[in-house]
Structure formats: C-alpha cells, structure tokens
Amino acid sequence: MSKKNKDIEVTVTDAKVKYQGQVKDGLSIKIGKREIAEVIAVDDKFAVINNGKLENLLKTEAEAINQAILNYNLG
Numbered sequence: 001m002s003k004k005n006k007d008i009e010v011t012v013t014d015a016k017v018k019y020q021g022q023v024k025d026g027l028s029i030k031i032g033k034r035e036i037a038e039v040i041a042v043d044d045k046f047a048v049i050n051n052g053k054l055e056n057l058l059k060t061e062a063e064a065i066n067q068a069i070l071n072y073n074l075g
Contacts, residue, residue: 008032012065019049027061029068037068 008031015028017038026040026049038049039061046064048056048071055071058064 010069017049019047019052019054027065029065031069031072036072039064039068 011030013028013030015026015038016023017026017028017040018024019038019040024040026038028035029037029039036050037055040047040049041061042057045057045059046061047054048058048064048068050068050071056064056067058067
C-alpha cells in the first residue's frame with residue numbers, strides 16, 4: 001500500500017533574531033509548532049541561522065527560506 005501525502009504547515013513570520021550578541025529584524029520559519037530556523041539579512045546576503053549558528057549564506061531571501069526547509073528535511 002502506498003502512504004498518503006500529509007499536508008505540512010510551514011509558517012514564516014517576522015521576528016527579532018539574536019545573532020552574535022546583536023538583535024536584528026529577520027524571519028522565523030516554523031513547521032507546525034517547531035521553529036526550524038531563522039533568516040536575517042547580512043550585508044547583501046541572507047543568512048540561515050539554526051540554534052544560534054550560521055548554516056548558510058545565500059543571495060536571496062527565498063533561497064534562504066528554501067535552504068532552511070531543506071536543511072530541516074535532510075537533518
């Protein structure tokens with residue numbers, strides 16, 4: 001038997017993100033009730049932050065959100 005596909009709720013909201021002792025405006029990415037990552041603007045790029053650590057640095061905000069979800073799914 002094949003499994004049914006489950007609908008998964010991904011929420012992206014504005015948030016204050018603490019990184020390297022500074023608080024910056026950014027995005028919080030949640031799957032269900034669990035926060036999986038945060039995204040902030042750093043110079044001309046977007047950083048994916050997970051557990052206070054920089055995971056990726058990407059060119060666009062959309063790429064950063066997609067990478068955060070990909071990291072969660074692969075991790």
